[in-house]
Amino acid sequence: MKNSSRRGFMGKAFGAITGVGAVASLYAMKRSWDPLPSVKAAGFTTLDMSTYKENELVTEKWRGKPIFILKQTTEMVKKAKSNPRDIERLVKVGDDYFMVCLGLCTHLGCIPGYHPEKKNFLCACHGGMYDFTGDVTKAPPPRGLDIPPFKIDGNKLVLGEEGSEYKKMLENGTTLRA
Amino acid sequence: MAHFTKATSLHDWLNQRLGIDTVRRVMATEYWIPKNINFLWAMGMILAITFGLLLVSGIFLLMYYQPNVATAFDSVNYTIMQEVGYGWLWRHIHGVAASVVFLIIYIHMFTGIYYGSYKKGREMIWISGMLLFVAFSAEAFSGYMLPWGQMSYWAGMVITNLFSGGSLHANGLVEWIRGDYVPAQAFLSRFFMLHVLLIPLAILGLIGLHFGALRIPHVNNQDGEEIDFEAEAAKYKAGDKANSKVIAFANDFMSKDMMVVGIYLIFFFYLVFYHYDFAMDPVNFDPANGLKTPAHIYPEWYFLWSYEILRPFSTDVGLIAFAFAQVIFFALPFLDRSPNTVPASRRGLFKFWFWAMLIDMIILTAMGKVPPQGLFSTIGFYAALTFIGLWILLPFITKFEKKV
Structure with missing residues (x-):
């Protein structure tokens, strides 16, 4: 009896130490799959907003992802102002309005194409559509194009930093944290 | 330790050590x-x-x-x-x-x-x-x-x-x-x-x-x-x-x-x-x-059927349908409630279930390859619904299957 309880204790102690070791190794394995610090720190993109032309889509790159910049024409701004959902999506730098979006379809991440005459985006993968502010107009995408964190700095836009205008967009649900 | 004798051949030498005759028999x-x-x-x-x-x-x-x-x-x-x-x-x-x-x-x-x-x-x-x-x-x-x-x-x-x-x-x-x-x-x-x-x-x-x-x-x-x-x-x-x-x-x-x-x-x-x-x-x-x-x-042809189950729905429903398609085949032995182990041709309604499933998966595969527009989109949508429906039906049609 004494022997078997000693054996039982040894077994439990052995099991407990193995368990701790197993959990610790799982944690190490999980951490090894994490994005590297160098990847995470791969920074901030600064854009000079005075260089863009109206109704001409320019694709910039931020953290390896395409960023759509579309300077709005006066007509587009007028149209957007008639719909509060649309105007809230636009970024105002100086006197100009811009659509600044992650150029990845919110369905499964393909890159939608822009049609300047129709002023809309079409994703070729599954037929999703967005208007010129990046708001979704045809399923399957569940929501408009996500807006990357930005900070307005005079005539410049810093991607990757969360300015007050971006925080407002998060609060009122215009975009998700991309 | 086992008793070893002087080997009479290479075969015997290996057989004494590895039991190759037993392995070959089993x-x-x-x-x-x-x-x-x-x-x-x-x-x-x-x-x-x-x-x-x-x-x-x-x-x-x-x-x-x-x-x-x-x-x-x-x-x-x-x-x-x-x-x-x-x-x-x-x-x-x-x-x-x-x-x-x-x-x-x-x-x-x-x-x-x-x-x-x-x-x-x-x-x-x-x-x-x-x-x-x-x-x-x-x-x-x-x-x-x-x-x-x-x-x-x-x-x-x-x-x-x-x-x-x-x-x-x-x-x-x-x-x-x-x-x-x-x-x-x-x-x-x-x-x-x-x-x-x-x-x-x-x-x-x-x-x-x-x-x-x-x-x-x-x-x-x-x-x-x-x-x-x-x-x-x-x-x-x-x-x-x-x-x-x-x-x-x-x-x-x-x-x-x-x-x-x-x-x-x-x-x-x-x-x-x-x-x-x-x-x-x-x-x-x-x-x-x-x-x-x-x-x-589009994926390679062998993933098209499950891709087509994902595609015609909105994101969340599509994902659930896709997850369903990925795991449901695992449950086949338990969803088939009939005790009959005979070819599908002798199993009444199951015969039709089998061919319907096979044809539906071929249709899903074909629709997964073409662009998701118009008629193709519609066919894909109904084929995806058929796939899910067939699995829901399976326990019922097999439960009432006549014992052969």
């Missing part, structure tokens, strides 16, 4: 296979041989492939294809085998469904087989990343995005899987590791389990007849081979099996030498570009 000469089978029973051996071809060709590709985003594309399309002697042969064998292996897996699966080979003690054969299907799917996907062409990159993007779980927005999980915000070096390296080590190891283990699961219930036969293997084996061993219902795995069964394998290999190498292009998507001959989506992204 694995081959006294492993019994029913006589009442047809060529569809050879698919397992065809799969084993195709896996062997994948392994050997893969070893040679591994000698020159470079898992680096800057050099991967050229190491495949230039080094292996142009410089390495017979490099093209290994690549075409590998690509064709990766595609054809799924054709055979599907035939193997539907043979099992038709003859009820997942019932009455054969459940673990079915489940281990489904685990192999999942492992082969993961192996095919991870391998597809390696040439780092446009389809590699965008398939990687789309498939890893599935893990965001739609409205759950689990972007952290997606980035964790990728090791980056987008598929990049970390992504390529880890999928390389999965493709050449972890998943093949899992596949080898699962093949062992799959074979092991066969030993106690034995292979099914064309009539689902419950054979007394011991009595039939005794007849065979006593010399009454004509009246015995079983034959030995080797050499009897293997000699017939290898004939089917021979015919298959003619077809296989015809594809390798003259039609390898069907397994090589032209879009993947453009190097990966994260800023340009190909006009039309």
